[in-house]
Amino acid sequence: MSSQPKSPPASAAAPDDAEAAAATAALIEQGRLLFAAPWDFISAAPTIETLPPMQGMEIALAGRSNVGKSSLVNALTGRKALARTSVTPGRTQELIFFRASPELTLVDMPGYGFAKAPKEKVEAWTHTIRAYLRGRVNLARVFVLIDSRHGIKPVDEEILDLLDKAAVSYAIVLTKADQVKPTALPHVIAGVEDKIRKRPAAFPVVFPTSSNTGAGLAELRGAVARLMAEQG
Template identity: 85%
Template sequence: MTERAPDTAPDADPFLETGRLMFAADWQFISAAPTIEVLPPMQGVEVALAGRSNVGKSSLVNALTGRKALARTSVTPGRTQELIFFRAQPELTLVDMPGYGFAKAPKDKVEAWTRTIRAYLRGRVNLGRVFVLIDARHGIKPVDEEILDLLDKAAVSYAIVLTKIDQVKPTAQPQVLAEAQEKIRRRAAAYPEIFPTSSNTGEGFPELRAAIARLVSERL
């Protein structure tokens, strides 16, 4: 994976370097919580990652932290059935949420995961933002809008991360971003900036790290 060097121009975002250093730390798996009763103690700011099964959440965690196998990847939809916590320093914890759109999961498990997710979103007071991952090739679908509705109702700040942007033709990318922007324009809890990323090329990750670093700075 290759990434462009952080912008060092005088007007560059100062959080580009802060974010780079934050995610260059030694990220480790902390815990896995199948239910709300066994969540780890709250510490610092939590940033959660949500998205459909196979949208690329595990790949994004690995690319974000520069670790090849911190989060396990799978071709089986619905493999992640727990809230997975990763941390490198006390200020920030990444939370990999169970994928939604569980095509192959039993209904009772889906309902249990949904209850856990809702309880987590409504009761985790140190949750700074949820980054909702959307496959750039497909855009925001009705199943994605359901989780956006849930976040709006829970008054939880969220932002859209477009994954696999390298698999969209460069000439089509502005339209993909415009369509996603229009879908969230009137949503109360949506953060206005959209983050196009590619775990294969590293595109967009300096900006995503900077946004998370800025969020941590604002919340602490």
Template identity: 85%
Template sequence: MTETPSPADADPYLEPGRLLFAGDWQFVSAAPTVEVLPPMQGMEIALAGRSNVGKSSLVNALTGRKALARTSVTPGRTQELIFFRVGPELCLVDMPGYGFAKAPKEKVDAWTRTIKDYLRGRVNLARVFVLIDSRHGIKPVDEEILDLLDKAAVSYAIILTKVDQVKPSALPSVIAGVEDKIRRRPAAYPKIFPTSSNTGQGFPELRAAVAQLLAEQG
């Protein structure tokens, strides 16, 4: 009789990922411009997404902390690059939301320049995770950030958020649609990460992916 493989056997990075994100995560700094970025130390991963896609909720669920990242009902509140760190090995960067920011055009343009400068100049940035609302899929405003990442030659992967609000029978077609849209993009990582900050779905796999990145960087 063949034994069913355990999750740890299926993905050897599940347990390292759990331990990594169970660590003592701390807020480091908020940088409105690249001139005041914290020193580069260890590996960085960044989160990008539309202003109402649920980045702060994902940060809190990923780290198991209820209020590490502040959530807001007002889209576009995050106007800086927010840095969170666990030990010397890993830093998580919450990038300003895009698409629905309620701010003057001059300020939005300034954020855009900061993001571009950050992406091009942060040599320890291992991957950007682009958050996409699973109810809506990739929109033209998302295509713009994917184009930017492709041009900057920064590796990125797609995280689908709020999958608990999609019918289970419809989720495979949502994932397939996203896969089709990124298939020919040069900097896109092919694996899609469906998640729900409400139920915890997909977070073990996401943590494992980060742990694998860290192992490969080391």
């Protein structure tokens, strides 16, 4: 009489999944601790000549005006007023540097797309941004913020083209994800993934976030912690 083989216990059925989950949890905790440190404003640089000295690893946030960059900086760092928020698109006209430790600096880049400024000033900002992207050797990644409600627009494609040409690693962060129906969000993410799939400098993972609800912030902090581990 033959006996049926016994199934392995559930705890041993998928060791790879358990290890992956543990690694993810560890990164999220590292990210939490990293961003829980006191954050301070360092400097505001309107030109390439006024950039602060390079120190540690830099992460930059880029995006259309009014996409929520300042809100994301505040939400990530747990500081309600670290970065100024404004209902006036294009108010941030400088590269704004924030630092929690010698190892990590966040850079809030000028918003693009709706800047209410003379053409000559916009061109000067563009020159500064390009020079910063190409010459900042400690810049580990640019997080390009995209409004979840609208997806990647032609004006966003321009900055992605610039990053590809400069060979600067970047990842897409979807903002205001709480303002998209839960059933529609996976389709938004898939659409963005499809648009960046063949871009040479694009990181393949898309990060949906909400500064209002805190959704996705732990994963984004974990991604920064992973970058720091890779750089170290």
